[in-house]
Amino acid sequence: MTPKTSTHTAPGKVILLGEHAVGHGQPAIALPVDRRLTLTTTLSDGNAAGTPHDDPAVRTALATAAALYSLPPDRLTIRVTSDIPAGRGLGSSAALTVALLRTLADLTGRPLDREELLSQARTVEAAFHGTSSGLDAAAVGLGGVIWFRNDLRPRALLLPVKDAFDLVVAVTPERRSTAREVTRLHQRLHAQPALYHQYFSQTGSLSAAARDALRTGDLPALGHLMDQAQNLLARMGVSTPGLEHAITTARTAGALGAKLTGAGGGGAIVALASGNAADVTETLQAEGYETFTNRVGAANGADALSPLK
Numbered sequence: 001m002t003p004k005t006s007t008h009t010a011p012g013k014v015i016l017l018g019e020h021a022v023g024h025g026q027p028a029i030a031l032p033v034d035r036r037l038t039l040t041t042t043l044s045d046g047n048a049a050g051t052p053h054d055d056p057a058v059r060t061a062l063a064t065a066a067a068l069y070s071l072p073p074d075r076l077t078i079r080v081t082s083d084i085p086a087g088r089g090l091g092s093s094a095a096l097t098v099a100l101l102r103t104l105a106d107l108t109g110r111p112l113d114r115e116e117l118l119s120q121a122r123t124v125e126a127a128f129h130g131t132s133s134g135l136d137a138a139a140v141g142l143g144g145v146i147w148f149r150n151d152l153r154p155r156a157l158l159l160p161v162k163d164a165f166d167l168v169v170a171v172t173p174e175r176r177s178t179a180r181e182v183t184r185l186h187q188r189l190h191a192q193p194a195l196y197h198q199y200f201s202q203t204g205s206l207s208a209a210a211r212d213a214l215r216t217g218d219l220p221a222l223g224h225l226m227d228q229a230q231n232l233l234a235r236m237g238v239s240t241p242g243l244e245h246a247i248t249t250a251r252t253a254g255a256l257g258a259k260l261t262g263a264g265g266g267g268a269i270v271a272l273a274s275g276n277a278a279d280v281t282e283t284l285q286a287e288g289y290e291t292f293t294n295r296v297g298a299a300n301g302a303d304a305l306s307p308l309k
Contacts, residue, residue, distance in 0.1 A: 020185055059073075172243060
């Protein structure tokens with residue numbers, strides 16, 4: 001049998017609001033960004049073993065995904081190229097997961113609708129994070145600005161966006177681990193459950209208000225909500241001095257709002273710009289931050305929540 005090959009690409013993501021609270025039944029808003037990962041999977045003829053990946057988490061993810069498709073992992077070889085900064089909370093593992101699952105579906109001729117993709121992605125992402133709300137894979141796999149919640153079952157909605165805007169993403173030097181930050185937060189939650197559930201509830205209310213701001217095009221309100229969300233994340237203990245410095249730098253440069261994105265403990269920030277993305281970018285770069293700008297276009301969203309398996 002001739003070896004078969006499939007290639008797919010997937011974007012990174014940012015979370016506008018809802019980190020951590022999304023794992024406790026509250027809504028979050030996220031979207032893909034213009035940084036991409038490309039993955040090529042080759043299925044050998046059985047005579048040559050695939051080359052093990054040098055990252056143990058990726059090897060685990062590959063084995064988990066292969067099992068979903070009844071494929072022996074030693075017959076699979078993957079090649080990955082990416083401009084998504086790894087270990088910065090920008091969805092590199094979700095992009096890898098989504099691209100990998102799509103290549104395996106191609107190689108086996110198995111249909112893969114969005115519900116099945118996101119269900120499988122939750123399973124595979126556990127190899128990276130231990131647990132997964134499904135938010136990252138939904139943002140990467142669905143495209144557009146999404147409203148996501150995972151209470152009784154995961155649900156996703158493409159949100160309407162009235163006016164286009166720019167997001168400036170700044171990457172800090174601090175590498176972080178989603179699994180570590182989630183574990184630490186759970187420890188604090190266990191010690192002070194009433195306080196942290198109040199934080200989660202307040203974060204959910206901010207997400208709901210941000211959904212309305214996107215619908216009406218009220219960007220100053222959206223920026224203020226992002227700032228409030230950052231204050232809550234800092235109280236939860238997931239911000240860092242490095243993140244706070246980048247956030248302050250972005251706000252001083254004229255960003256309407258700025259916050260960390262992802263699990264925290266380092267990683268990246270996202271700043272909302274309105275006609276001044278170049279100024280915000282230049283100021284952050286002068287402070288030594290790697291940056292990129294992501295344009296979010298006006299779009300019509302779905303009018304009903306869609307349950308995901």
